[in-house]
Amino acid sequence: MVTRASDTRSIRLGRLRLTARIFGWMAIIASIIVIVVAWWLRVEVVASLLPGSVTMKANVALGVMFAGSATVAIADKRPRWLVDLLGALVFAIGIITVLEYLLDIPWSGFDELIAPEFANATDTASPGRMGLNTAINFSLIGAGIITHTRRIMLSRSLTVAAGIVAYLAFIGYVLDVPRLSGFTGATQMAITTAMAQIGIVAALTFLQPPELIATDSLGGAIARRFLPGTLIGVTALVSFARWTLAETLEDPLFAVQVTVVLVIVAAMIATAAIARRVNRLSEDLRVAEHQLRAANDELSRFAAVAAHDLRAPLRKIGVFLERTRSSFSRDEGPRALEYLSRAEATTNRMYDLLEDILALGQVDRSEKRVETVPIKAVVDQVVDDFADRGSRDAVQTTALPTLEADPSQMYLLFANLISNSLKYAHPDRPPQIVVSGHSLGDGLHEITVTDNGMGFDPTVASRLFEPFERGSTGALEGSGIGLAVCRRIVETHGGSIRADSAEGMGSTFTVRLPSRQRGTPSDRK
Structure with a gap:
């Protein structure tokens, strides 16, 4: 169930990134059309969209092109310096003009x-x-692009502020209220410019969506479903009210009455739609929670019963085999010694397997003891x-964070990851393991465990954290439970883990964990 929810979130974020x-490409193409057709070929209506209204200036089209290019660069994960350069160009175009006004x-x-x-440009302060x-x-927007990967909250605040200004300008055209589209004595914002900037702000928001939109919670589902509809609906309603008032100038009271009725009807429809959606999501959530609890209870019961019922007999068998081997060693029985040694090794592996299964179930059954944990320690x-x-x-360590977590589970997490790297060391070179970390911003930290070992087939990376799954590096010892325990620990702490590798080239395990655990006193401050 956790994997399915994670996959659903990944698909949703992928769709937002694609959008x-x-x-971004629409902004690039539109700006090129405006520059070439409107300004170089002198077809004015292409830059204004509405005949007789203010045009999208050539510098504006250039800024839209740079902003759209930055959006595409972020979506395609291009080098940071390229994104910063495009953001700086957008910022420069804006700040130079601001200084001209000041x-x-x-x-x-x-x-x-x-x-x-x-010639005779409309609502233009200076040519x-x-x-x-x-x-x-x-x-x-330029500052928001530059801070996009460094200060996520600041970037969101800057771009949202720009979106509000652009939306007000757009509404100014809908309501025919010029003051909403520009400052007195300054050039008005063109409707084409308002639409382009709204699109760019939306694109930047989709690339780093707020938790309200990205989350799998009930609130997230409602926000994704109704926020766009509310924005479009309010714009359409305001436009209709403006048209009604214009058509009924002899009886303005009638226009007000029609508008009030439409508002009431729209509110009733929206309320009914939200209630229906909430009921459906609540039922889905209740069923999913029941299934998840049942699956976790079953897994925990299986792990506990299997480990406790089989651990003691296996320990006795191991002791018996070891004593038998010692007895044979005093006589000449090399073949018997070999067989008994294999039996003893098999028993030890079974015992280790049961210990790992017990540890996997223990992660679910035990409550987290949240403390401030220095990961380096x-x-x-x-x-x-x-x-x-x-x-x-x-093992080498660099720049590891301090997090709120269960210290015993953090120990088990990194013990499994480092043990895995040591176990799968390459036979032709000494093991080198680097444990490093850095902040992703917004209260999230990334910790990587990188080794130069044998690696694994990247096609099995998605299955590597399933119980009893192992990489394709040969028949080495191991139960195939350790990485499943790692994933369970990370997910119970609200994080994620992934593995990247190529056979013979080493592996990198990437863990993302929040700095604070939800529901703790520090989280509520």
């Missing part, structure tokens, strides 16, 4: 850098100059405990 990429520069050459202004609100928005303890396996020479 952002599409919006310093009251009538003409600087910058506004008509790409193309000259049309070729974009609106002050447009320039401020480009400054916000945990890793150092693991290295000391594995000293007889050469861990002190093999």
Whole structure:
């Protein structure tokens, strides 16, 4: 059930990223059309969309193109320097124009850098100059792009602010209220510009969606379903109200009455739709929770019964075989010694397997004892405990965070990961294991365990964290439970884990964990 929820979230985030990429390319294509057709071929209506209204200036089209390119670069995971460069260009276009307004520069050459202004331009303060609100928005969007991967909350705040300004300008055209589309004495924001900036803000939001939108919770489902509809519905309702008022100037009271009736009807429809959706999601959640509890209870019972019922007999068998082997060693029985040694080794592996199964069930049954845990101290303890396996020479640590977590489960997590790297060391080179971490922002940390071992077939990476699954590196000892325990520990702490590798090239296990656990006193501060 957890895997299915994780897969659903991954699919949802993938769709949002694809939508952002599409919006970015639409912005690039639209801006190129405006520059070439409207400004170079002088077809003014392409830049204004509404005949007689203010045009999207050439510099604005250039800024939209850079912003759209940055969106595509983020979606395609291009190098950070490229994203920063595009964001800086967007910011520069905006801030230079803001300074022109603040310093009251009538003409600087910058506004008509790409193309000259049309004769008798509408609502334009200076030839070729974009609106002050447009320039401020480009400054916000550019800064939001630069901080996109560094300060997620700041980036969201900047882009949302730009989206609100652009939406107000768009509503200004719908209501025919020019003050909403620009400052007095400054160029108005064109309706084409407002639409382009709204699209860019939406794309940047999709690339790092707020938890309210990305979460699998009931609130997330409602937000994804109704927020876009509410925005479009309110815009349509306001537009209809404006049209009704314009058509019934002789009886404005009638226009108000029609608008009130429409608002009431829309509110009733929205309430009914939300209630129906909440009921359906609540039922789905109840069924899923029941199934999850049943599956976890069954797994825990199986692990506990199997481990406790079989561990003692196996220990006795192991003791008996060891004594028998010792007795044979005093006589000449090499073949018997070989068989008994194999039987003893098999018994030990079965015992280890049952210990791992018990540990897997224990993660679900035991309650987390949340403390402030320095991960470096945990890793150092693991290295000391594995000293007889050469861990002190093999393991290096760098920049590990301090998190809220269960210390015993964190020890088990990194003990399994480091043990796995030591176990699958490459026979032709000494093991090298690097445990490092860094902050992803927004209260999330990423910790990687990288080794130079034998690696595994990347096609089995998605199954590697399932119980009894192992990589395709040969028949080495191991129960195939350790990585399943790792995933269970990470998920109970609200995080995620993945594995990347190529056979013969080593492996990297990436763990993402929140800095705070939900429901703890520090989380409620």
